[in-house]
Amino acid sequence: NAGVTQTPKFQVLKTGQSMTLQCAQDMNHEYMSWYRQDPGMGLRLIHYSVGAGITDQGEVPNGYNVSRSTTEDFPLRLLSAAPSQTSVYFCATTQGHGYTFGSGTRLTVV
C-alpha cells in the first residue's frame, strides 16, 4: 500500500519547456488535489478533482492544466514553464476529513 506516489522527485526545466508531474494513489479516494509550497506562503491550491472526469481550479491555476481520466491518477501539466513556477509541488488525496500528501516534486525553472 504505497498511498500517494509522486514522480519525479526533482526536476530542472528551462523556461518555456513543458512537463507533466505525475501523481498516483492506491487508496481509491475520489478527491485529489495539487498544491504548491513556497517559502513564507504555506501551501496553495492549484487544481482539484472530485472524481474521474471532473476537475476545477483552485487559488493559483494559471499556467497549469490537469485531467482525471481514472480514479488513481491525477497528472499536473506545466504548458510553458516560467521561473515563477519554481516550487515544491504536492499531490493529495482526501477521504472525509483526512488529507494524505505525497512526498513532493521539487521543480526548478531556469
Place this chain on the structure above:
Amino acid sequence: QQQVKQSPQSLIVQKGGISIINCAYENTAFDYFPWYQQFPGKGPALLIAIRPDVSEKKEGRFTISFNKSAKQFSLHIMDSQPGDSATYFCAARRRIQGAQKLVFGQGTRLTINP
C-alpha cells in the same frame, strides 16, 4: 490575500518547554481546522484537528485551543522534544458545492534545542 494567518514564522524552544503557534482566520464558513507537521523532504502529515464547536482538543503532548468568537486557534506542544523540530502548518477547510478546499497558513519552522 492570506485567508489564514499564522505566527510566528520561526520559533526556537528549549527541550522540555512549551511551543505555541497561533493562527487566525476571517471566513466563518470554515468548518474544520487541522494542523500539519512537515519534516524536510516529506509531505505534510496530519497532526491533530478540531471542529469549531469544540474549544480544546488534546492528543498526547499536542493540544489545539480554539476561540470561535475571536476566530483564532493555536497549537500547544507540551514537553517539546528535539524530534518535534519540523515545520507546522495550520489550515482551515471549507466546503463548496460538493467539493472541499483546504487553506493553509504560512507555516512555522520549529526548532527544539536539546
